[in-house]
Amino acid sequence: MSVPHTPDCPRCAGDAVTTVTTSPVPGVWEVLQCPRCLYMWRTTEPERRTSRAAYPALFRLTEEDIASASEVPAVPPLRTR
Ligand SMILES: [Zn+2]
Numbered sequence: 001m002s003v004p005h006t007p008d009c010p011r012c013a014g015d016a017v018t019t020v021t022t023s024p025v026p027g028v029w030e031v032l033q034c035p036r037c038l039y040m041w042r043t044t045e046p047e048r049r050t051s052r053a054a055y056p057a058l059f060r061l062t063e064e065d066i067a068s069a070s071e072v073p074a075v076p077p078l079r080t081r
């Protein structure tokens with residue numbers, strides 16, 4: 001019995017991609033997620049969203065990009081009247 005192939009992450013090429021959910025009708029699609037960059041995609045999306053080779057170069061990430069990413073700004077306190 002062969003192990004099903006899980007693709008590398010289209011955005012960061014991470015190889016620990018997990019299946020988040022599957023189609024109500026079995027075998028139609030899966031939603032996959034990369035735990036490294038949190039990119040999530042459905043397997044029926046176009047190649048440019050599901051394949052590392054076809055993913056736009058401008059939006060690709062490397063492990064170094066992720067490690068050096070700036071902190072997400074905190075949400076400021078609510079304004080008072
Ligand atoms: Zn990724």
